[in-house]
Amino acid sequence: MGKPLRVLIWLAVAVFGSLAVATIALHRGEDISAMWLVLAAVCVYALGYRFYSKFIAVKLLLLDRARATPAERLENGRDFVPTNKWVVFGHHFAAIAGPGPLVGPVLAAQFGYLPGTLWVLAGAVFGGCVQDFVILLFSVRRDGKSLTEMAREEVGRLGGFVAYVAIISIIVILLGVCALVVVNALKASPWGTFTIAMTVPIALLMGLYLRRIRPGKVLETSGLGFFLVLMAIWGGQWVSQNPSLAGWFTLTAPTLALLIIVYGFAASALPVWLLLAPRDYLSTFVKLGTIAMLAVGIVVMHPSLHMPPLTRFVDGTGPIFAGKIFPFAFITIACGAISGFHALISSGTTPKLIRLETETRMVGYGAMVAESMVAIMATVAACVLEPGVYFSINSPAGIVGQVPEVASATITAWGFPVTAADMHSLAQAVGEQTLYNRTGGAPAFAVGMANIFSHSLGGHAVMALWYHFAIMFEALFILTVLDAGTRVGRFMVQDALGHVWKPLGRTSWYPSILGTSGLIVAAWGYFLWQGVKDPLGGINSLWPLFGISNQLLATVALCVATTIIIKMGRARFAAATLVPLAWLVAVTFTASWQKMFDPNPRIGFLAHARQLAASGGSARLIFNDRLDAAVTGILIAMVSLVLIESALEWARVLSGNKPAAVRESPFVPSRLAEEQA
Amino acid sequence: MRRFWSLMVLTVREIFDESAYTRFLARSEMVRSRESYAAFLREYGAMKERRPRCC
Numbered sequence: 001m002g003k004p005l006r007v008l009i010w011l012a013v014a015v016f017g018s019l020a021v022a023t024i025a026l027h028r029g030e031d032i033s034a035m036w037l038v039l040a041a042v043c044v045y046a047l048g049y050r051f052y053s054k055f056i057a058v059k060l061l062l063l064d065r066a067r068a069t070p071a072e073r074l075e076n077g078r079d080f081v082p083t084n085k086w087v088v089f090g091h092h093f094a095a096i097a098g099p100g101p102l103v104g105p106v107l108a109a110q111f112g113y114l115p116g117t118l119w120v121l122a123g124a125v126f127g128g129c130v131q132d133f134v135i136l137l138f139s140v141r142r143d144g145k146s147l148t149e150m151a152r153e154e155v156g157r158l159g160g161f162v163a164y165v166a167i168i169s170i171i172v173i174l175l176g177v178c179a180l181v182v183v184n185a186l187k188a189s190p191w192g193t194f195t196i197a198m199t200v201p202i203a204l205l206m207g208l209y210l211r212r213i214r215p216g217k218v219l220e221t222s223g224l225g226f227f228l229v230l231m232a233i234w235g236g237q238w239v240s241q242n243p244s245l246a247g248w249f250t251l252t253a254p255t256l257a258l259l260i261i262v263y264g265f266a267a268s269a270l271p272v273w274l275l276l277a278p279r280d281y282l283s284t285f286v287k288l289g290t291i292a293m294l295a296v297g298i299v300v301m302h303p304s305l306h307m308p309p310l311t312r313f314v315d316g317t318g319p320i321f322a323g324k325i326f327p328f329a330f331i332t333i334a335c336g337a338i339s340g341f342h343a344l345i346s347s348g349t350t351p352k353l354i355r356l357e358t359e360t361r362m363v364g365y366g367a368m369v370a371e372s373m374v375a376i377m378a379t380v381a382a383c384v385l386e387p388g389v390y391f392s393i394n395s396p397a398g399i400v401g402q403v404p405e406v407a408s409a410t411i412t413a414w415g416f417p418v419t420a421a422d423m424h425s426l427a428q429a430v431g432e433q434t435l436y437n438r439t440g441g442a443p444a445f446a447v448g449m450a451n452i453f454s455h456s457l458g459g460h461a462v463m464a465l466w467y468h469f470a471i472m473f474e475a476l477f478i479l480t481v482l483d484a485g486t487r488v489g490r491f492m493v494q495d496a497l498g499h500v501w502k503p504l505g506r507t508s509w510y511p512s513i514l515g516t517s518g519l520i521v522a523a524w525g526y527f528l529w530q531g532v533k534d535p536l537g538g539i540n541s542l543w544p545l546f547g548i549s550n551q552l553l554a555t556v557a558l559c560v561a562t563t564i565i566i567k568m569g570r571a572r573f574a575a576a577t578l579v580p581l582a583w584l585v586a587v588t589f590t591a592s593w594q595k596m597f598d599p600n601p602r603i604g605f606l607a608h609a610r611q612l613a614a615s616g617g618s619a620r621l622i623f624n625d626r627l628d629a630a631v632t633g634i635l636i637a638m639v640s641l642v643l644i645e646s647a648l649e650w651a652r653v654l655s656g657n658k659p660a661a662v663r664e665s666p667f668v669p670s671r672l673a674e675e676q677a
Numbered sequence: 678m679r680r681f682w683s684l685m686v687l688t689v690r691e692i693f694d695e696s697a698y699t700r701f702l703a704r705s706e707m708v709r710s711r712e713s714y715a716a717f718l719r720e721y722g723a724m725k726e727r728r729p730r731c732c
Binding site: 077078081084086088089090091095097100174178212215216217219222272277281284285288341342344349480481487488507550 | 701703710714725
């Protein structure tokens with residue numbers, strides 16, 4: 001293709017992209033087609049990948065195709081394996097894609113579709129993709145070292161310690177919040193509860209089948225597991241219609257929370273092949289298939305968005321979570337725009353599979369683009385709902401009331417008309433008793449997804465099946481994160497305790513396994529319990545806490561990246577990481593300050609505690625508010641120390657007081673690059 | 678089209694650890710069996726259970 005034609009094509013992409021962004025930003029009044037969001041996203045991502053990621057690759061990181069990667073130098077057929085870039089891309093995407101990009105945009109849709117969409121696009125192109133790309137490359141140049149190790153070596157001992165604490169904290173808060181999302185989706189839902197309960201014996205069966213009957217046939221086993229899950233969804237309908245069986249599976253939120261806590265503990269202590277691995281395979285199988293199906297469904301159906309671009313809740317009085325667009329939209333949507341957790345994956349398995357250094361661009365930057373596209377699809381799924389329906393599902397009883405007529409009247413008074421009869425017939429259509437007060441984002445996403453799917457496949461008659469398929473998909477996702485997260489947290493605690501008393505660090509010693517599993521489960525279980533008992537639904541306080549800790553981890557990752565860039569002598573291009581770092585500092589520090597000290601009890605933890613104390617509220621709830629404020633404060637204090645330590649290191653290097661030396665593995669010429677050439 | 682399909686199969690096999698098992702068999706000079714898969718799970722499971730799954 002000639003250069004003039006290429007220029008013309010990219011010019012056309014830029015024009016279409018600008019047109020689409022302008023349309024979604026300036027459109028007012030009538031509904032808008034979801035395809036404008038998709039077109040804007042595709043064009044922005046294409047431009048970002050083609051030009052910005054290339055700029056970073058060529059000017060900032062100086063990617064060197066001739067430099068052997070650890071996968072080539074240390075190839076052992078086990079963890080270091082040079083792998084085709086598309087295969088690594090798929091592997092990396094499967095690891096970073098979780099429930100976050102689905103739930104966050106659904107919750108942020110309370111501001112309207114515009115703030116979330118713009119943040120997802122800009123945050124991914126200039127923040128999340130850059131973070132994932134540079135951390136992946138820096139890990140590749142250090143033999144696949146983890147973020148914690150890189151922080152310790154390049155920033156200082158404090159950086160390493162803070163990264164460790166931030167990771168443990170985010171895991172604990174994340175697991176508590178994720179479990180709460182599942183509880184809120186399954187409470188009083190015999191169909192959903194039965195389906196999810198069945199995934200446990202199905203996973204166990206898969207583990208046994210894989211080990212005893214068809215060793216190594218994972219795809220076949222996952223296909224079989226998927227078929228059984230579909231049967232469970234179908235069977236769930238029958239269970240929900242059978243009065244005696246339905247009673248068994250109609251559970252309250254506290255009962256579900258206790259069951260999930262017990263499950264988390266058992267899953268963490270059982271052999272990995274029996275439950276964790278098969279559940280992980282099943283979840284991945286469903287995840288990749290469903291995301292692809294949702295993309296096709298949106299393109300084929302090109303539904304209209306009923307949510308306005310901006311709602312009245314931009315003033316900070318939102319029912320789902322309180323607070324203004326800045327900073328709360330930016331911490332509510334984490335994984336779809338920028339997620340510190342991705343830095344763990346980018347410095348985990350992926351760098352050990354990269355065949356050529358130049359391929360980090362497609363894997364690191366490209367996979368995050370794909371993840372961000374999932375967030376756009378979640379925004380579409382939430383915004384195809386009538387706003388009255390959306391707010392009925394997502395608003396907690398503490399805000400709109402428990403009685404359907406009262407809730408509907410409140411939401412209608414906000415300017416989003418809805419009736420109790422509408423909600424009742426929608427609940428019946430999706431096979432639920434009620435859809436009111438289903439906070440957490442998962443049920444709203446499921447209703448939106450069922451809406452899109454049922455219009456293209458099967459019509460209104462199968463909406464209930466699609467709804468429970470979507471709930472199963474999200475819950476399966478989340479429970480896998482719960483299994484894996486509890487285990488990873490357990491190992492981190494064991495590693496740390498091993499320094500105090502050696503036997504505690506032995507990962508095969510059962511007293512240590514049980515003790516540390518209990519510790520991690522108790523920690524996230526406490527947050528889950530706190531959310532379940534919260535009259536405002538828990539999401540209002542816990543999701544911002546999760547967003548803050550995730551973005552603080554991204555702050556640590558960008559500190560590490562900026563430090564390395566300055567030490568590489570590329571300070572003049574350091575704005576690529578410094579600008580998103582500055583933005584995240586502004587967002588997270590403002591959000592943390594407001595969550596701790598805002599005088600509005602719906603925003604500030606301490607103000608809420610004072611309000612409860614003044615009205616003779618429960619001591620437990622007061623303690624929870626103070627605990628949340630303390631956790632936020634500790635995280636902010638620690639990240640401030642990393643920022644100070646990083647800034648001092650930058651000053652030392654830039655002023656010449658310290659030699660600009662990085663701790664990369666020595667250059668070895670790549671044989672693979674030569675062979676390809 | 679054939680190349681695309683084979684790449685898809687390769688990717689899915691890698692994601693679902695089938696390629697890792699094949700590499701294990703080649704490295705340890707074993708054949709596909711319950712015993713070799715149990716040995717693979719012992720080695721690979723230890724790595725897999727330390728892998729975080731993102732939110």
